[in-house]
Amino acid sequence: MKKYKVVLLSGDGIGPEISEISSEILKKLSHKYSFDIEIKEEYFGGIAYEKYKDPAPKATLDQCKSSDAVLLACVGDLKYDSLPRELRPESGLLKLRSALNLFANIRPVKIRKSLLDASSLKKEIIEDVDLVVVRELISGIYFGQPRGQITNTKVKKAFNTMVYDTKEIERITEVAIKIANQRSKKICSVDKSNVLEVSQLWRDTVLDVASKNKDLSLSNMYVDNAAMQLVKDPSQFDVILTSNLFGDILSDLAAMITGSIGMLPSASLSNSGPGVFEPVHGSAPDIAGKNLANPIAMALSTSMMLKIGLNEEKAADDIEIAIDNVLSKGYRTSDLDNGDCNVLSCSEIGEKIIQEI
Template sequence: MYRITVLPGDGIGPEVIDEALKVLNVISNKYNVKFDTKKYLFGGIAIDKYNTPYPKETEEACLNSDAVLLGAVGGPKWDMLDGDKRPEAGLLALRKSLGVYANLRPATLFSPLRGSSPLKDELLKDGLDVLVVRELTGGIYFGPRGTEKTEYGYKAYDTEVYDTKEIERIAYIAFEIAKKRKKKVTSVDKANILDSSRLWRKVVNNVSQKYPDIELNHLYIDNCSMQLIKDPSQFDVILTSNMFGDILSDEASQLTGSIGMLPSASLRGDKVGLYEPVHGSAPDIAGTKKANPLATILSLAMMLEYSFDMVDAAKDIRQAVNNILEDGYRTADLGKGKILNTQEMGDIVVKYLKE
């Protein structure tokens, strides 16, 4: 029995979560494994009821579960709130309370979607399979910040802070993953300008000494952003800081044809894992059944693999998604094909899994 805390969140979050839970039910029956799932309020919807994005009841449930499955949070309704009261503050608090410092964001181009990528076909001849390993609980998002009154108005500051331990532990994650892939790590920083990046590069170099079989190179964030567009096949594992990883993973996601295809996992050793699609709450299409649930379903596959060691079940889901795309089924964001709505796409994933 695995206990999963489910946080549907806001916007399209509840819609895509429901489709993932249908898939989980099939996996439960197919592999004779029981999952105890329970939904809790989180994000904007929790603000409306409890005046906080991360209620105590939700936090306790997350900390006492085996994994957390999250939809998405935020929307215009809460944009005018103070920073520490907004739904996104709840997301930072969730990551902090779980201690999930390693964010894994795979950008994989399913071959049937090759035509949906904005890149020229010759740039994709070797496919696209990049894993962004992003440090998640340090850096500028968690450093000292504030807003102060000045003679002419205000000044605001956000501070990038990293220490050796924070960099070491995320570097080890990246190198261990690279051992099982193409044995290549690209560390991304801004060491020509930032002290925090100079420390980052020094620590990563030290960790790399323990992995002589892994190729390591370094790129500045601006160059890496360009190289991802120019020649994405050069990358395998990209190791980087919180803010740079946030930016690069969204860029990489667009190379796959749609952000609606991108899952993510946030991990910390033997602690609870957090799984969520890379996309946001998309309030403009909430309730229209246009949302693509595949990123959430693929996040579920990552949960099965990383939290429950159900590697075959994860492969089943990924193969079902690939077969569905091969057969021409699409949601609206994926372009031309047999267009399905959110629920229909979830249903067909279930169908292919059963077959």
């Protein structure tokens, strides 16, 4: 029997609610497909700060490093915003990504036919959307040095540094090429090379790497135009390759094409070692503990973990099929309520998914 160790980081806000459902999904699938899965919960985010004064404790990071995969729900709360930046839950995320060398963030954006009417965009604009955002995750402006605030001047100042080297750009480009070759062999690289020197290096390096793949179609687009095109004609995209900052913004924008950010999963990967699989949404502290959260993005992240992290493709497919079946029967959480569906709680939707499996 195959055995896997998964570290579960439930985090903050709605995290424990959606994590419980994914844990039950994994337990059912492990019995169905005869593999043994050890789910080890660890403190991470605001809850870890409360207990250890550190959003990413060493013990948690060590467990993550020794696992087969990490399943992360969400972190953050307004009550932590007054903390020094290095102690905030979001800084724990950066620390986790750096510790596991998770340089590639993969965010698929696929329209589910039963949710065509949930999007704020017209049905005919979104019905053929099936794209992947490939975002560089551990370099760029979020990690660049120097950074800080200057307070000993008459007018306060703050500064951040956006830095990339060619090797960092090359490796994320190779990931995008690999994904594109499994799809339609089409990449749109997004930058701001008309203004930023670092984006010019990005564009030049991507072109150099992609030119070695003769079957590949590469286009370039400025980030402001890419944002506009995602709203105007999202189906034109297949694989979007971009930097840390631009990927953060564009992937959230793309998520809303589906009707709710509560629908989108992601995978953060390195060249070796465990990946981190997490929904793209935040911790939604305003609805935490109210059983209102949408658990589907977390469940789809669990599917990505099974497929990419554990090579359990049949089990992963079962989650996707179960979710589509639940949605096609008209069951929704409140974020997807169109006035003509059966609105259920977080736990009730979870039960429906598990029953379908």
